[in-house]
Amino acid sequence: MPKLSVIVPCYFNEDNIPVTTRELVANEANFPPEVTFEYVFVNDGSGDDTLGALLRAQALYPGRIHIVDLTGNVGSYNAIVAGMAHATGDCLAVITADLQDPPELMVQMYAHWQQGYKLVIGNRQDREDIGLAVAMAKLFHWLMKNLALRNIPDGGFDFVFFDRQVATEVLRLHERNSNVFYLMVWLGFAYVNIPYIRRKREIGKSRWTLSKKIKLLVDSLLAFSFVPIRAISVLGLGLGFVALLYGLYVIALKVARPDEPAGWTTLMVVMLFVSAFQMVALGVIGEYVWRGLDAARKRPLYVVRDVYS
Structure with missing residues (x-):
């Protein structure tokens, strides 16, 4: 019986948690009946009541939700690594807490994993968002593809489904100031990518500030490019x-x-x-x-x- 661990980094997501947990649990019905689930929510030093919302969700869905509460904000990528270290599944997925990435896509990802792919990438073919943030994101991924990792898919990605072996290798590397998603591609496993349109955020306000985006760009370029x-x-x-x-x-x-x-x-x-x-x-x-x-x-x-x- 394969077990799927879904890792969800959380930062100021108090209002998202009830909706996100409900959508994730409802999505279980789309999987084959033999699949079991665990949801590893990582509270990345949130200053609101994200932890309280997670504990309430845990009480609603006993046995499914595991909460890793960090002492401070270390960034979403380090929070994902923490989730990987505490996950116990045969396969793992990373999804955002604001549900901009469609949970139902994980069903297709799981099918590719069963076919032997160690890594399945949901790449953003387009976005419902508009404005400067979208232009910056496109520029970021264009730079990464042309200056660092030429084998990454177009459009960028932060929605992935991967095998336990990939998680083990990422944890073994202990990479710092890097990009955990690009690190998965760098490992060299054959992957398949599924294009999708990223949804507009409906609940709450993004904490992904300009300074964090610039730091991510610098970290990613220096980590994977000379x-x-x-x-x-x-x-x-x-x-x-x-x-x-x-x-x-x-x-x-x-x-x-x-x-x-x-x-x-x-x-x-x-x-x-x-x-x-x-x-x-x-x-x-x-x-x-x-x-x-x-x-x-x-x-x-x-x-x-x-x-x-």
């Missing part, structure tokens, strides 16, 4: 070549017109440009060095306050 470091080398060589040409020009000008004063404006522009490049280069190198330090300290990705089973 492009930033290689770009520094290429730009450095290019600037060196330009500097050589400019130096030859200055020498030739001095020889041809020894009494003409040098251009102060040109000199300042060159100095400011080179100095700006050096600061950017140091910043990129510093990002890599900081991540190396963070990994060397081996601090835990999360701290569990309590588990309610």
Whole structure:
């Protein structure tokens, strides 16, 4: 009897929990009768009554819901890792607590898993959302696909269904400042992707702020791509070549017109440009060095306050 563990990271989802749990439990009827379920909700340091809502849902559906309560907010990806560590299923799925991803898609995902696929991805073919957030999301995934992992599906994804072996490998890596979904693809298992249209959020307000999105972009690029470091080398060589040409020009000008004063404006522009490049280069190198330090300290990705089973 295969067991499916559904991991749901929660952050300020007090109002979502009753609807989400009801939809997830109702979706069980679409699966073959031999499948058993557990739902691992991870409270990622929510400042509202998310934990209380989860405990009430647990009382309504005894034996199905497990709650992992973290001591503080560590980010949704680390919360997912915590859920993976506490899940016991033969296969696992990750879905958002706001139900923007359709739970019924997990039935198709399960069918592909039975066919032998270790990883099944629900990729966003389109979104019901509009505005700047959608444009930023598309730009983010375009950068990742073209600069880091070329084998990821178009449109981005954070709705996945995967085998216990994939979860074991992710937990074994202990990756920090990374992207757990891209890490699953990086492992190299053959996967199948199912396109869908992501729903508009109906309940509550997203806490996925601009600063968090920028951090995710930087973390993902640095974790899976050498492009930033290689770009520094290429730009450095290019600037060196330009500097050589400019130096030859200055020498030739001095020889041809020894009494003409040098251009102060040109000199300042060159100095400011080179100095700006050096600061950017140091910043990129510093990002890599900081991540190396963070990994060397081996601090835990999360701290569990309590588990309610």
